[in-house]
Structures are given as C-alpha cells and as structure tokens.
Amino acid sequence: MNEINQSILTLILLVPLAGAVLVALVPDRFKLPNWIALLTALGTFGLTLHLPAHFSFAADAPRFQFEITRLWIEKPTIFYHVGVDGLSLWLVVLVGLLAPVGVVASWNAIQARRKLFYALFLVQQTAMFGVFISLDLMVYYGFWELSLVPMAILIAMYGRKDGPKAALKFFLFTFIPSAPLLVAILWLYAKTGSFDFATLRFWVASGALPAGALFWVALAFLFAFAVKVPVFPLHGWVADTFSEAPVALAMVVAGKLGLYSMLRFHIGLFPVQARAVAPVLIGLAVIGILYGACLALVQRDFWRLMAYAALSHLSLITLGIYGLTLTGWEGAVYQILNHGVVDGALFLLLGLLYDRYATSQINAYGGLAAKLPRTTTFFVIGSLAMIGLPMLNGFVGEFLILLGTFTGVSKGWAIAATLGVILGAAYMLWLVQRLFYGPESALAASKPPQDLRLGQLAVLWPLTALMLVMGVAPMLWLPTIETGARPPQLRTPNILPLVLPQSASPTSLNGEGQR
C-alpha cells in the first residue's frame, strides 16, 4: 500500500499522457480515439479516487500526503516534488471526474481530427493534475503553461465561428501574465536558491528578503492567477472563450486552476503581502459578483450568459478566499468543487442543444420541455444547484462563503454579495424559461425530438446524484478541506492565523529532498 501511496500521484500524471500517446498512434477509425480517451479518463478518475480513500486524518499525519520528492536537476535545483493536502485533494478528484464528462460531451460534437483533439485533451488533463499537485515552483510553472497550450490550440482549431480570434484573445490574456509570474519565480530562486514551496514559504516569512520587492513578486503571482480565474476587471477573455471553446474545455477553463493557485501560491506563500491586497480583492470580488450577474441578465447568447454567470460565481469564491476566514476557505474550496460539477452538467446539456440546433441564440429556443423532458429535468436541477437551492450542493458553499464574509470581513460586503443570490435566480430561471418553456418555437419544431442517450445519461445521472449528495452530506468532503484550510496549530475558529508551521525549515526540507 505504501508503494502505491508513493507512486499514485506520478501515475495520475502519466496515465493521461500515455493515453494521449496511444490516441496519437491508433488509426482514426471505429471511434477508436474516443474510446481510448474515455477509458483513459475513467482509469485516471479511478486512480484519483485512491487519494480520498487513503488520506490520513491522524493527528501526526503530515500536511502533504502521497508526497514524493526527487531531485530532478541539480543546477538550477529543481525537485520533482508533488503531494496533496486538504486543499488540493478533492480538486484532483474533480479534474479526474470531469475528464469522462468532457469525453462524453465531445463524443458527437467533435467529428474532424479526433486524434488531435483527444490527444490534446488528455495532455490538458495531465497539465491540470500537475498544477494541483506540484510543490516545486518550477515544475508548477511548467504545468501551468502546459495547461494553457492545448486550450489555445483547441479553441483555434475547433472554434464555432471565429476560433482563431478567441484563441488569440485567450492567448494574450493568459500567456502575458505568465511572464511576470516566471520572472517572479526566478527572482525568488535567485535570492534563495530554491524553487521548493515550503522552503520559499520559510524564506518569505523569515524577513530576510527585501519587503518592497516581495510585494511586487507577490503581485506578479496574483496577477497571473487573477486573470485565469478571472477576477473583475480581467475577465475580457471569458465570454469569447466560452463561445468558441469545445464544451469539454469550456467546462474546465475558468476557475479552479487560478483559485487553487491563489490559495496555495499567493496566500500560502505570501501571507503578509496577500493580507495587504486582500481588501482590494474583496472589493473586486463583490463587484464581480454583481457585475457578472447583471451582465448575465442581458445576454442573448447562452455561452456568453454562462460566461458572465461564471464570473459571478467565481467572484464569490474569490471573496471566500480573500476574506481569509476558515469558514470562507472551506466554503470556497467546496464551491470550486460544486462549480465544477454543476458547470460540467450544464455545459454538457448546452453543448447537446448547440450540436442539435446549431445556435446559441437564446430567443430562438423555447418550448423544448415537451419534446426533451429529460434534458429539461437535468438542466433545471443543474440550474437549481447553481442558484444555491438548499439540499443541493451550491447552497453549502455559498452559505459558508457569505457567512465567513459576514462574520469575519464586513457586513456591508457580505450583504452586497448576498444580493447576487437574487440576481442569480433571475438570470438562470429566465434562461430555463426561454430555452424550455413557453409555446413550441420554430426551432424546436424543426427537428424530430431526440432526448438524452444512454451515454449522456450515464454521465448526467451520477453528476446530478452528486449535486444532491454534496448538498445533503457535505461532511464527506468538508473535514478533508478543513485539514487543508486550517493549519494544525490553529486555535481561533474563524480568522486564519497565516503563520508558518514550525516544521518547515529549509534545512530539513533540503535534507529530505536529497535523501
């Protein structure tokens, strides 16, 4: 068992990559690329489930588990250092879960150059896993960049109307902020001689580094992450990306990578600097919640509506993160999971509608409920989860974030953010109404009814069941998240102390690394 624990994270990285190679080698016949991608995705998902099954809650358990540290390059000192803690564990599982969903969503949608598509799709999986488990900043940066590449290529090649333009926008928005990030990482290395997360954390906290420079370094980290989330006003790429990206990628492009990176590498690495900018982020997050919701209200295209809805929901998570409260953090990580599950289901369904009716103009739709009862039912449940109906998953995260903000940050911001609750219901229910209710539209009448098929149901049923289970029994997830959000020595219940754990000293870690 110990050996599996040692190698599980490496396996999770390698399996999708091996799948990608296999897809590249087989001929594009009999839907072979699809099947290989599906099996790879399911296999990887199975592997990720090993993590929660063997995560240790023991009092003396290390913060990072399933950890491997191997010296990779001596000069510059780069370790292959991976591990997960309570913050990242379920995010790894989420990426694993969404992979088969993505394959099913692409099954019929992607007809041309399937080999390329699925190979890149699987590479993207590896990159996302890598981001969540890397504890060496150089390795992390490699995966971060790698996660952007297949995305940009796939948007350019498989865009619906104007892929290259959207891809260029995505490229400019996400690659340019990565440059300062790289510079900041290299600066840290130049000062400390290490890329290791815990070592750097120690150095940053030690006060040995020039404070003025650290502020800018931290800001460079934050900037790269904030664009990727996105945080208002850096969301310019989202609407076009959502409109053009294949569904399988649209459902993972926003949110989790950036949000996790904020938790781990911005606040986790630069607690003092993060605390200094937190008020700004809180303000931007609340603006983002309301701004995204208002814009979602007036969209005529459902991809763009989903993009602004995502801005609104991701801003709420950002609020939970920069509120720097334990309640808010638990809610934020949980809400990242919820957002992934719910958006996965909704994007899958919207993708099916788009494939069938070839338009994303909301007003062209209407009256589909009578023809597509199952699609309607799943979409309505997903929407309700999204708008935070109690007993479905969105409510738990939303409530925790708002409560953490209300009690730990400011009542005013919390009240403003809670207004998003009203607007969220408005645009989602209006969307449901315009797509599914009302008299049958010409568009709906133009095609014979074709409700969900077996493969789609096989994905939607588990996702929907998950929404319910995550809403009724969040304690299956929250204790793990709490171990990540709450450093062991924490005493006060709400405010994160953001001090350095005693164990992380550079000597012990370097010693550990070279063993």
Add this chain to the structure above:
Amino acid sequence: MNAHLHLWLIPLLPFAGFLLNGILGGRLPKWLVTAVALLTPLAAFCMVLQISLGLFANPIAIAHLPFVETCSLPWINAGLLHVNFSFVLDQLSLVMLLVVTGVGFLIHVYSVGYMGDDKGYARYFSYLNLFLFFMTVLVLAGNALVMFIGWEGVGLASYLLIGFWFQKKSAADAGKKAFIVNRIGDFGFLIGMFLLIANFGTLTFTDIAAKLGQDPGWNGGVVTVIALCLMLGATGKSAQLPLYIWLPDAMEGPTPVSALIHAATMVTAGVYMVARTHVLFDHSPFALSVVAIIGAATAIFAATIALVQNDIKRVLAYSTISQLGYMFLGCGVAAYSAAIFHLMTHAFFKALLFMAAGSVIHAIGGEQDLRKMGGLRKKLPVTFWTMTAAVLAIAGFFPFAGFFSKDAILYAAFLQGTNGKILWFVGLLTALLTSFYMFRLWYLTFMGESRSPEVHPHESPWSMRGPLVILALLSVCGGWIGMERFGNFLAPSVGVLPTEAGNMRLEIILSIVAVLVALEGWLIADKLYRRKPARPAQYAAALPTGYKLLANKYYVDELYGAVVVKPLLGFSKFVLEWVVDFVILGGAAWLLGGIATFTGAILQRWQSGNLRSYAAWLAAGAAAVLLFLLVPWATVLASLSAIHLGMAGH
C-alpha cells in the same frame, strides 16, 4: 415520552412518493400513480394523527414537549457553522403538521378528479408530494437552516406547480416571478441567519430562546435588525406588502395547487416562522409594531383590490393576501396563538373556497370570469352549499370558524393601547370589505340567472365533492374549540395570549360589532348584486379614476417594472455591457494586446506572429519539461552511485 417518534418519516414518506412518481411515473399505470400519490401523504397524516392522539391521551407526555429529534451525523460542520438535521415536535409544529398533512391529503384526493385528464398526471402528483416533503421539513425544523431547506423547497415546488402548464407563457412567467420575488425575501432570511450566528453562535431555535432569556440586555438593537430581516423573508413567502405581487399571478397554476400552496399552507409559512422565532420579536417592540403595521396595511390594501376583480381566482388570491395580513396583525400584537388559530381556520375555509371555485371552473369548462357565471346554485348544489359555508366563515359570521379566530386577533389588537385601537379599526374595516367582496363573488357565481346559457354545467365527481364536504364541516366547526383552549394549548410554544382578565363584556361587545359589520357587508353586496344589479357599473362610471386604480391593482406591478426591472436591465445592457465591458475594458485589453504584439514583433523578428507557431513552441517546451519529469533522475543517480560504490567496495 416515547423516545422513538421517528419524526423523519413524516417528510420522507411524501418524498418517497415524489421519487417514485417523478422517476417512474411516466411508465406506471395510472392507478398505481394515484395510489403512490395518495397513500404517502395519507400515511404521513396518519402518523401525525397517531402522535397527536397519543399526546392528547397523555397529559404527562404533553408536558414533556418539545421533543427534539436530531440526526446523529452533522449536516454542515465547518468553521463557524455547526448545523444538524434536527426536527422538533411541540404544540406549534403539531398544529401545523395536522393542518398541512390533513388539508394536504384532502387536496391530493381532490386533485385525482381535477387533474384526471391531464397528460402530466404523474408529474403533477410528484410535484405535489415534493411540496408536502418540503412543507413538513419547514414545519418540523429545529433550527433556522433546516427551516430554510423547507422554505426554499416549498418555493421550488410552488415554482414548478405554478408553471405546471409550461407551454403557456403566462404560467411560466408567473412561476419565475414567484421564485424571484421570494428570493428577495430569502435575502432577508439569509442575512437574519448570518446575524444570528454572529450574535448567538447558533441557529437552533431553543438555544436562541435560552440565550435571549438569560440576558435581559438583549433588547432592541441587533435583535430588532434580526427580527426585521426575518420579517422581510416572511413578507416574501406570505405575500405581504411590499412583496405580495407574485401571489395573484400564481393563480396560473392548477386550482388545487392554488388551494394547497397559495392559500392553505405554503403562504402561511411566514406567519409560522414569526411564531417560531417569536422570542426575537418579543424582545423588540419596534419589530413587533412593524409586523403589525405591515399586516394591517396589507389586509386592507388587498381587500380593496379584491372588491373589483372579475376573475374568481384572483378575488380569492387577494382575499388570501388580506387574510394573511390579519395573521401578521395578530403576530404584531404578540397574539401568536390567535394568529395560528386564524391560520388554521383560514386553511380550512380558504382551501374550501379555492376547491369550490375549482369545482365551478371545472363544471363550466374552464371559465374563470365571474361576469360569465351566475345561476349555478341549482346545477351545482354540493359546490354551492359548501362554498356558502366557506363564505360565511371568511366573512366572520357566528358560529363559523372564521368568526372565532378573526375575533381573537381583533380583540388582541384592541387591547394594545391607542395604536392598537387604530389597528383594530383597520381590521374591522377590512372585515367589512371582506364580507362584501365574498358575497359579491357568491352572488355573481350562484345567484340570479346564468349569463352563459350555452354552457351546461355538471357537478364534479365524488373525489372532488368529498373533500369539499369535509372542509365545509371544518369551516363550520373548526373554531368551536375556542380561542381560550387553543391558546392555552399553544402557550408553551408561543407564549400566553395577552388578555385583560375579567373583561368578558368588552370581548362580547367587540364580537357583536364585528358580526354587525360583516352583516353590513353582506347587505351591501345583496343590494348591489341582487336587488339593483345595474348599480355597480354606475358606481364604476361615476368614479372612473378610483375604479381604474383598483381594477389595475394600484399599478404596483407597473411601478416595480418601471422602477426596478427596466432600469436594472437597461443599466446592465447599456452602462455595464456596452460602456464598461465593451468600450472601457475591451478597449484596454485591445490596446495592451496591440502593444504587446507590436513590441514582440519588433524585438523578436524571428517569431512568425502566428498563434500556432507560438503554441507549437510552447508545446515543444512543455513536452521537454515533461520528458524530464518522466525520468526518475534521483533514482537513476542513486543507482548509478550505488553501482559506483559497489565497484569501489570490491
């Protein structure tokens, strides 16, 4: 007290019905759908009945209430929030449960006849069962967050059932409107819960009461804010000013739904919530007076609109809003048990009014316009007599159920000093209007000659007539238990009714005044709609402004549209989307992108500027990085050095 009441079964029984009919309904034979749909609420009702009989038979057991049942596993335990699934059975929840499951079951039976021919029969019943699930959760909730499950859940069921005939745009619109307006109230509920956690550290009702009781310093201030936030929630769910606007539109749903959800049970949830959290209101005189004023204002406001509506269901809808106003008036003068008493009797007679109206609509082929009815007394005798009982009850005639409960509220208001007298007077005036518009409806529907002679009405089937008769009996006798006994029973839950000892005479005088006022309302209606049927049109013509104002419901919907909805959409579209998103942010991004591309092109001529080649370079780099990752360098180095060492050793 028996420690194993298994309260959780009460909500879960209808939930099982929901799952069965919701998932398999389309494939099951109709009799099986009906059986599942009826038996699950019946079983829940029988459970409640058994529990109550067990309690009434055993005074010691009643003294041991409240009985709390908590799930051993926590629901949410994170940071500051510690919430369990906990159910509480006390006098208050028992009364509510009896009403909800009892009236709920009757309306299920009625629906078998009413919805018999509908294509969505199974879907309808699954929603109806879902509603009962959430409503019983709401009633049984031991803490505010579990109550919020039920609170939002009944809103969902209401949304689904109002929009049940979703092909009709008006129905889908009405469902959406109900949900969104309720969300405004829920916003208040949420803030109230945050404040409770921030100040009391708990959402459990009993703990809050205990903490309030311990420290006399809790008075006004933050307690007032919490109470007002909760009241905002209540105004949404219970359709009070200023959030009542969704309820009249909710009449788009099937009529049994209007009877169950939008008259008898769900809309009373706000009253129930105020009674459940009454300790908070008791510690804030200001919040109480706000409740009383909102209640009284809503009561008379809605009653004036009901005077001139021509759709039979809309009259009843405004009457519901008005009667709910009475209940809040009762709460606002701290007469919670009187409010709950009225809640109960109202559930009987208002459910009956709606179901009888449904029977009328059913009989004449879906017509809801009062102007096209008339003369139905002979054709629909059961409907006529049962509805008459309900009209007498709502108008407050002795000895019908509404008399006792309405009287108790008015009496309690009268005792509250000068302001109380004003509230009492408003309530009395509302009683006059109520009596008038109810008899107007009664005359227009049943009396005189038929105004649509081409229609041949037929009495409804027994599945519909049966519930009517039972509810008619309850509308007659439901109040005979008397306010005093009812109040004493509820006192452990909601506190003692404020009374003036030994002032029987005042109470009797006030009762007589109230009945006389109701009689006056009847006489006016009799004059205008029987003896001189041309008069109403003359009055309307004489006062065109007033009439139009009432007929158009004071233009409140239009006002909200012009003040809230349109500006919000316009602001979002023009200011946020065009100016901010497109021009400012888009322009800035374009500019930065242009600069970056330009500098890039100059500095690095070898770059093609082609996205694919950028991407290819990055991919190649990333692949190289990965290749390095794949090789376990440390292991290789270690084994190399081991070989080296081994060789050295030899």
